[in-house]
Amino acid sequence: MMEVVPIPPFERLYARHAGEVLAYLERITGRERAEDCFQETFLRALAAYPRLTSARNLRGWLFTIATRVAIDERRRRMPAETLPEIAVGNRRPPYAELEHLTDGLPPTERAAVVLRYGYDLPYADIAAALGSSEEAARQAASSGVRRLRGRSIA
Amino acid sequence: MTVPVQLDAEFRRRAATEGLLDVAYTLTDSPVGTLLLAATPAGLCRVSFDPDPEAEADALARRFGARVLRSSSPLEQARRELDEYFEGRRRAFDLALDLGSVPGFQREVLRALARVPYGATSTYGALAAAVDRPRAARAVGGALNRNPVPVVLPCHRVVGANGTLVGYGGGLDRKRALLALEGVTLA
Numbered sequence: 001m002m003e004v005v006p007i008p009p010f011e012r013l014y015a016r017h018a019g020e021v022l023a024y025l026e027r028i029t030g031r032e033r034a035e036d037c038f039q040e041t042f043l044r045a046l047a048a049y050p051r052l053t054s055a056r057n058l059r060g061w062l063f064t065i066a067t068r069v070a071i072d073e074r075r076r077r078m079p080a081e082t083l084p085e086i087a088v089g090n091r092r093p094p095y096a097e098l099e100h101l102t103d104g105l106p107p108t109e110r111a112a113v114v115l116r117y118g119y120d121l122p123y124a125d126i127a128a129a130l131g132s133s134e135e136a137a138r139q140a141a142s143s144g145v146r147r148l149r150g151r152s153i154a
Numbered sequence: 155m156t157v158p159v160q161l162d163a164e165f166r167r168r169a170a171t172e173g174l175l176d177v178a179y180t181l182t183d184s185p186v187g188t189l190l191l192a193a194t195p196a197g198l199c200r201v202s203f204d205p206d207p208e209a210e211a212d213a214l215a216r217r218f219g220a221r222v223l224r225s226s227s228p229l230e231q232a233r234r235e236l237d238e239y240f241e242g243r244r245r246a247f248d249l250a251l252d253l254g255s256v257p258g259f260q261r262e263v264l265r266a267l268a269r270v271p272y273g274a275t276s277t278y279g280a281l282a283a284a285v286d287r288p289r290a291a292r293a294v295g296g297a298l299n300r301n302p303v304p305v306v307l308p309c310h311r312v313v314g315a316n317g318t319l320v321g322y323g324g325g326l327d328r329k330r331a332l333l334a335l336e337g338v339t340l341a
Binding site for chain 1 (some may be wrong): 155156157161162164165169172174175183208212214215220221222223224246315317
């Protein structure tokens with residue numbers, strides 16, 4: 001039987017994870033953009049909170065939202081900053097490609113794949129962001145990739 | 155890392171102003187100790203003495219929804235009116251209340267209680283009569299004991315038929331202090 005874990009008051013989730021989410025956002029978006037992304041992350045989390053059906057892995061859920069906010073933020077800035085690149089290679093940056101490709105992966109795997117192959121973060125940083133060991137982060141990324149590979153063949 | 159104070163405050167303010175909270179709560183000092191005040195978008199829903207914020211947050215989440223966050227901006231008016239009351243400058247509260255989750259009989263009792271004026275007292279029996287249940291003085295006592303917004307709804311003004319204090323959810327010392335503040339002295 002599945003154990004039912006009640007959804008905690010949002011205050012508890014925020015108090016527990018706000019600091020590490022901010023640190024994570026600083027790492028992937030830079031200090032000057034992290035604060036806006038931080039607010040956006042927790043406002044989006046609040047908006048989605050009533051639709052949560054399980055309290056399992058709320059931390060992973062928050063980091064997934066933070067990752068998406070960072071991706072959106074970067075995409076908003078992209079046109080101006082990547083003009084030369086587009087002119088030469090006519091390619092979207094890797095994190096933008098990955099955002100669509102990884103839709104539907106379990107949150108931890110998705111975050112691991114996006115951070116590793118989209119943002120080129122080392123496994124040590126990904127592990128810190130996911131609150132797991134480096135080995136677990138490596139496994140999440142590789143099982144995400146395996147899942148994607150299976151999907152693209154099917 | 156620690157979230158900078160200003161960033162934290164800004165998030166808590168926006169969460170409330172953008173209508174994303176089921177319940178906002180805050181802690182405030184008073185002459186009868188720290189009070190926890192909580193409000194839904196409909197109004198003040200909780201005043202509690204000696205609060206354990208973790209347990210209160212759990213109870214609020216069960217009753218009103220899990221989006222419970224410490225955020226003082228929705229409670230500014232309540233805090234100000236309570237300050238004025240404790241300073242003796244306010245005799246009636248002008249606050250919207252959310253009693254939506256209070257069961258019918260208790261809500262009737264609380265409505266009758268709200269009509270007991272500042273500086274006066276009533277009795278359990280008189281309130282029971284006021285809600286057309288003249289023999290339900292004991293049930294009235296139970297309803298008052300579970301008053302979700304003490305001080306604002308003045309259950310401290312309800313005493314025994316013989317003028318004794320009887321009981322109070324926040325303890326008899328507080329009941330005595332609140333009555334003294336309003337100029338009531340009892341034997």
